Amino acid sequence: MKIPARDAEAADAAQxxxxxxxAxxxxxxxxQxxxxxxxxxxxxxxxVDHSEAPSQRALRNSAGSKELAIQ
Structure with a gap:
C-alpha cells in the first residue's frame, strides 16, 4: 500500500x-x-574532427590528453 504523502514527495522530486x-x-x-x-x-x-582520417584524430586526441594531464 502506497502512502499518499510519499507519492506527493516523489512527484515533487521528479518535478x-x-x-x-x-535550467x-x-x-x-x-x-558563462x-x-x-x-x-x-x-x-x-x-x-572538422570527424571529417579527418581516424589516424589523424587519434594523434591529435593523444596529444590533447597529454596537455590536459599537464595542466
Whole structure:
C-alpha cells in the first residue's frame, strides 16, 4: 500500500529534477566565463574532427590528453 504523502514527495522530486535539468540545458545554472568557447565554434571544430582520417584524430586526441594531464 502506497502512502499518499510519499507519492506527493516523489512527484515533487521528479518535478524538481526536470526543472534542474531544464535550467542546466538552458545554461542558467552557472554564469558563462568570457573565455568559454561558443557552442557554434565547438560544433564546427567537432565537424572538422570527424571529417579527418581516424589516424589523424587519434594523434591529435593523444596529444590533447597529454596537455590536459599537464595542466
Amino acid at each position: 524538481l529534477k526536470r526543472s534542474i535539468l531544464k 542546466a540545458f538552458e545554461g542558467r545554472l552557472v554564469s 566565463a568570457a573565455t568559454d568557447e561558443p557552442a557554434r565554434a565547438l560544433l564546427a571544430r567537432l565537424a
